[in-house]
Amino acid sequence: MNTSGGSFIRLGNPSPEINQVATSAATQVRSGLKAQLARLWRYGLALSRSRDTAEDLVQATCLRALERAEQFEPGTRLDRWLFAILRSIWLNDIRSRKIRLGRGLIDAEEALVVDGAREIETNVSAAEVLRALGKLPDAQREAVLLVYVEGYSYREAADLLGAPIGTIMSRLAAARSALTKPTRQGEN
């Protein structure tokens, strides 16, 4: 998967086959983006813990995906390709920019909670779990989202995050352990 760096597109006379593949890839990207918006936003929120940043991340991801649509391999998963793009933008552009400009990354430790007005209607335990997830270290929260929510295997998560499988396991175990504690205390 190629998501880093700029691509060099020469105007010339590419073969018809190459054109066909590129067109098919571009069509799949164009037609598939909309269905991914909500999940991309959720990933952006898990990474940034800011709703506005998450929305900006999704827009930047869409723009970049459209520009690089010909790099998408038809037959592979569009959502995984987009997640990798979003992550790359977060790490390389937005996160580093915020740090450089001295702006806080996190507005509040509970930025992961559902919207205030809706919270009353929300399942209480879901709200509690979200609060606990919001307090997890970033790397744990990201691993948890990818594996438990987005269905990444340990190997797939390790590949995306560029970390050993053992690290993914530790992060997931630590997150599960953190979520387990309140229940156990409650039992005492």
Added chain:
Amino acid sequence: MTDPHKSTGLANDDARLAAFLDGEMSETERARFLERLQNDSELRKRLESFAPSGPQIRMAFDELLNDAPVDAMAARLARALDVKARRPRFAWWTRAVAAAAIAGVIFASGFAASRWVDSRAGPETEDWRQTVAEYMELYSPETFRPTLPEALRAEASAVGDRLGLPLDPNRLQLTGLKLERIEMLQYDGAPLGQLGYVGETTLIAFCILRDGEADAPLATSMRGNFETATWAKLGRGYMVIGRAPPGKIAEVAGDLMRRF
């Protein structure tokens, strides 16, 4: 499948429990673990407390999907798709075009307009500026990573030729900022030069479009998250845009306007 938790030397029981619950153990590992579970009541208790967290996490994150501003995001996507449909041949230009100047290869630039116009004057001339502002969101100092001095001189000369403006280094120098990059882009068939300046807390792009637009005085405004200063003179539109302390953009623009 191998036993990844074994091969990494990770013998932590919590990690094993997670791998067990997540179906990430090999058959051998799983059989061994089940055997241990039968004889270890503490481990069984821990497993019971661990088990609900997976489904709980999924459920909690699914709640968040309801909060996603899907309509707003879909509208922004639709605008981007609309632009792409009208202008099908784009390249991701951020770095590509700079290389084009060196390689002498003609590239299609990836300039997407939020509103398509074939303008020569009037409010439509704002479109290319808006487009630059949208792309500016994606820039980081790495976007304007340093170019070798000789390459920078070559680019200045090539871009100057296309714009019909001599771009010698003295004319481009700005106090407290380093000119790191010069790129030749195009917008609606018109040549667009972009000069990237980087300072300690500043990232500024100075853009020149040779589009025949009518003369206009210096004006400042906000586009998206960016302060911009624009003017037009002798058939060329100019814009200074970037992330900079308040007032810096106008100061830089005033400085450049005297030279262009």
